[in-house]
Amino acid sequence: MMKTDTVRTVAVLWALLVGAAAVQALSGQQRPPANAPAMSASTEAQAPIGKDSVKFLVIGDSGTGDKGQYDTAAQMWAAHAVFPYEFAIMLGDNLYGSERPQDYVTKFERPYKPMLDLNIPFYASLGNHDDPNQRFYKNFGMGGKRFYTYQRQDVRFFALDSNYMDKDQQRWLEDELSKSDAKWKIAYFHHPLYSSGAAHGSEVDLRSIVEPLFIKYNLQVVFAGHEHFYERIKPQKGIHYFTAGGSAKLRAGDIIGNTGLTEKGFDTEQSFMVVEIDGDVLRFQTISRHGKRVDSGEIRRTPNS
Amino acid sequence: MMKLQPASIALLPVLLLSGCGSADRSELTAAAESQPVVNAQEGAATLEFQKRIDAYLKIHNEAESKVPNLKKTDDPKEISDRERALGETIMTLRAGAQPGEIFAPEYQPYFIKIVQDDFKTRSAVDRKAIIVELPKNMKVDINTVYPTTLPLATFPPMLLRKLPDLPPELEYRLVGHSLILRDVKANLIVDVLRDVVATIPS
Numbered sequence: 394m395m396k397t398d399t400v401r402t403v404a405v406l407w408a409l410l411v412g413a414a415a416v417q418a419l420s421g422q423q424r425p426p427a428n429a430p431a432m433s434a435s436t437e438a439q440a441p442i443g444k445d446s447v448k449f450l451v452i453g454d455s456g457t458g459d460k461g462q463y464d465t466a467a468q469m470w471a472a473h474a475v476f477p478y479e480f481a482i483m484l485g486d487n488l489y490g491s492e493r494p495q496d497y498v499t500k501f502e503r504p505y506k507p508m509l510d511l512n513i514p515f516y517a518s519l520g521n522h523d524d525p526n527q528r529f530y531k532n533f534g535m536g537g538k539r540f541y542t543y544q545r546q547d548v549r550f551f552a553l554d555s556n557y558m559d560k561d562q563q564r565w566l567e568d569e570l571s572k573s574d575a576k577w578k579i580a581y582f583h584h585p586l587y588s589s590g591a592a593h594g595s596e597v598d599l600r601s602i603v604e605p606l607f608i609k610y611n612l613q614v615v616f617a618g619h620e621h622f623y624e625r626i627k628p629q630k631g632i633h634y635f636t637a638g639g640s641a642k643l644r645a646g647d648i649i650g651n652t653g654l655t656e657k658g659f660d661t662e663q664s665f666m667v668v669e670i671d672g673d674v675l676r677f678q679t680i681s682r683h684g685k686r687v688d689s690g691e692i693r694r695t696p697n698s
Numbered sequence: 699m700m701k702l703q704p705a706s707i708a709l710l711p712v713l714l715l716s717g718c719g720s721a722d723r724s725e726l727t728a729a730a731e732s733q734p735v736v737n738a739q740e741g742a743a744t745l746e747f748q749k750r751i752d753a754y755l756k757i758h759n760e761a762e763s764k765v766p767n768l769k770k771t772d773d774p775k776e777i778s779d780r781e782r783a784l785g786e787t788i789m790t791l792r793a794g795a796q797p798g799e800i801f802a803p804e805y806q807p808y809f810i811k812i813v814q815d816d817f818k819t820r821s822a823v824d825r826k827a828i829i830v831e832l833p834k835n836m837k838v839d840i841n842t843v844y845p846t847t848l849p850l851a852t853f854p855p856m857l858l859r860k861l862p863d864l865p866p867e868l869e870y871r872l873v874g875h876s877l878i879l880r881d882v883k884a885n886l887i888v889d890v891l892r893d894v895v896a897t898i899p900s
Contacts, residue, residue, distance in 0.1 A: 492846050522849045526882075529770055557852075598857075
């Protein structure tokens with residue numbers, strides 16, 4: 394593990410370099426506009442509180458290969474200097490458009506190079522733009538599976554394939570949820586069960602199938618993407634829902650204001666999240682493409698959940 | 699692969715439901731209510747479909763035996779090379795395959811009815827939400843590669859519950875107005891059932 398000071402120095406250098414590298418690496422329609430704002434390496438991310446907490450990064454709809462992705466990736470790395478997340482979860486649409494070998498480089502390996510160099514593992518879920526064969530790509534951490542589960546300390550993660558919720562996956566999900574005695578159960582997948590997005594909105598069909606299982610087995614938190622913005626939903630039936638599908642794509646102004654679902658919305662810049670689980674407390678921060686902390690808070694696990 | 703005998707036709711509703719595993723009671727009830735009533739013709743359609751799926755799997759497995767195994771790799775080229783090799787091998791083995799090879803023509807109305815009945819149960823907003831995400835203006839032909847630059851639209855989970863189960867090698871997808879069978883590992887369109895999905899409701 395790199396020392397913190399070294400990490401911070403590398404973060405700043407990387408943030409400065411990646412902006413220029415991104416411009417050079419891109420071509421055609423992916424090239425950022427000449428008047429694109431300069432990348433800032435400063436971050437408002439705050440250090441985690443827990444000493445031995447579970448710390449992770451949340452990325453959604455990231456695989457564009459454009460300047461928005463590279464700028465946001467640089468901020469993720471800058472945030473790592475103060476909030477040293479140990480792994481990253483990906484909410485799908487990991488690679489937009491073509492999925493040639495070089496696309497894995499320009500849309501994943503290059504923007505997240507500092508994290509990969511530091512052996513920070515990524516655990517991806519599949520979006521509707523992803524070829525399911527991505528599951529065989531080691532750096533996506535899927536172990537060859539479209540849906541899978543893993544645990545960090547007292548936190549059990551369930552990475553689902555919301556594109557194709559067939560009976561096999563439903564059976565598997567119920568089986569794994571029922572077997573888990575982890576304090577925290579967190580699911581993540583591409584399609585949001587609740588959303589105020591004008592372009593997509595809530596995935597009611599999917600919700601009717603998985604939400605009863607989440608409730609029955611006391612799952613506390615869900616992360617989703619698909620909508621290209623950030624939204625924290627008011628708790629629904631005791632479950633906390635986050636949409637964080639704006640880590641490269643952005644659908645500016647897409648959050649409908651009167652759905653009654655939104656606790657906090659942010660749809661004017663790309664963003665990502667850093668999350669810490671410290672005993673019975675989950676703390677989250679949402680950071681924008683330009684390093685602003687646009688949302689933060691904590692969720693306390695109730696004793697019976 | 700489970701083989702359904704003719705005597706099993708009467709048990710088809712139970713077999714279809716068995717896929718719901720140990721979902722809670724309300725879920726099972728909802729699923730049961732949403733299952734189509736299976737009559738003899740529908741049972742025959744499912745049996746014939748299963749037989750054709752098994753025949754396709756033989757081809758798929760033969761093709762798999764002819765290309766290198768796909769294991770976890772940090773080289774994306776291995777993934778794309780393998781997908782392409784598997785697809786090309788299957789295309790060769792199925793050269794001359796025609797639409798309806800798996801969706802048998804005489805039983806196509808059964809599948810169309812399942813999809814259309816499902817859409818009728820949905821609100822206009824819900825139907826529109828599904829339809830607007832479907833890839834449009836995409837050339838859909840059997841034994842061809844699904845374009846890697848186009849998204850795979852989410853398949854409505856409640857509709858998936860109503861259709862016959864598929865092995866993991868295959869999946870249903872909606873494209874434009876069509877229901878397709880797609881080979882997951884080879885990224886191939888295996889069969890097409892056209893004019894299944896209506897246009898966006900006004």
